[in-house]
Amino acid sequence: MSPQTLPQQVITILLCAIATMCTRFLPFLLFGGKKEVPPIILYLGKALPSAVFAMLVVYCLKSVSVTSFPFGIPELIGITVTVVMHLWKKNTLLSMFAGTLVYMLLVQLVF
Template sequence: MTLTQQIITIGLCILGTMLTRFLPFLIFRENRKTPEVIQYIGKYLPAAVFGMLVVYCLRNVSIVSGSHGLPELIAILVTCGLHLWKRQMLLSIAGGTVCYMLLLHFVFA
């Protein structure tokens, strides 16, 4: 990649990032009511994304061979427990991921 191509690529990345950050504030002004469909999406999209993450993570788990899905099940239980306890999605995801990695590295290696 030439220097010109690198500069164009970086500029487009900056433009795309700034556009996605500032566009909602330009479209949905403070003095107008947010449309119902946007409120609906804001309410249900985080849970839908979390559900897709779970499906994606478990798509190749085999319960008939290997560790029979035990590390995954334990990590899911830790994730759910952390979320019920603290109600913080980032902590839940990070805790479940760390638990899963530790189980794979030390217990089910």
């Protein structure tokens, strides 16, 4: 269960919503009147996403221990299946399904 109290949960959710709304409304508020967009902003807009998604993959795996059993092997196999499936079929939902299924079978039946 969540270690947060109900008001804390509400604040966490609202902060996520407010952060999202900042990213959606700011461009219209700042540049709606035909102001030039600074080049550094345009650059970060293109460069940031892949770096942030790399960080999120690491974030998902932050609690995996590579020094104790099962050494992250189920995660490694699950990710490999997801990647291979995606390179092969290019279908997001199928890749996610295959990777998750293999991972579930591994943690339930093998490790």
